[in-house]
Amino acid sequence: MSALKLVVFDMDGTLMDSQEFILMAMERAFASAGYAKPDKADVLSIVGLSLDRAVSVLLPELDEAENQRAVALYRQSFLDLRAELGGEAKAPLYLGARDALERLHKVDEILMGVATGKAKRGLDHAYAAHDIGHYFMTSQTADHHPSKPHPAMLHQALHETGVAANRAVMVGDTEFDMEMGRAAGYSTIGVSWGYHPVSRLGAADVIIDDFAELDAALDEIWRG
DSSP states (O other): OOOOEEEEEOSBTTTBOOHHHHHHHHHHHHHHHTOOOOOHHHHHHTBTBOHHHHHHHHOTTOOHHHHHHHHHHHHHHHHHHHHHHOGGGTSOBOTTHHHHHHHHHTSTTEEEEEEOSSOHHHHHHHHHHHTOGGGOSEEEOGGGSOOTTSTHHHHHHHHHHTOOGGGEEEEESSHHHHHHHHHHTOEEEEETTSSSOGGGOTTOSEEESSGGGHHHHHHHHHHO
16 A cells, blocks of 8 residues: 555645735625625635635525626636735745645655645646745646535545545645545644634544644544
8 A cells, every 4th residue: 555645735724814815806896796895704704615606605696697797706806906916925825834835845755735716827826926836746726626615626636646535634724625625535634723713623633723733733643
């Protein structure tokens, strides 16, 4: 059996704090569509879902055509903000994220990946802005898979790396990440600094409060 292990990270709310741009883009999109300003907590609660599903949660009364119009307005708003303010280049990595990636990268038997609600274009911007793309052997995005918590992204990560599900771990900040991990047969680590409160991370095997705790949490899972 392969000795390889896999750690898959969510991006927004786990590795990178992009909430300012997500909130601004959603507010612009709602304003353009003539909808009332969305509540911050409501917007953060849907981070990680694909855009059409996120809009359907925030505005369940919309029909399909109106939903797609709101999705298009959000995408355009985010592109405009990226051009105006720098987008992912101005969204900081969380404290300790880069050091944690570097530590794991130095361990030969550990491979890393990303599974994100971002589109590939947005993930590529994040990789380039923070020079972190080289850490990841597999990158799964919302434009190529069903929305979280469907496990398709994590199944594809296993396929691309050759790692068995029982040696893979999903690290994320939302209940969607935890549910996706469980559905794919992964172990799960929830982080307390992201967009969902810890009370929503009940499916996590371990919860960490700092990236300095990640290595020990992974060791605990793999020893088990």
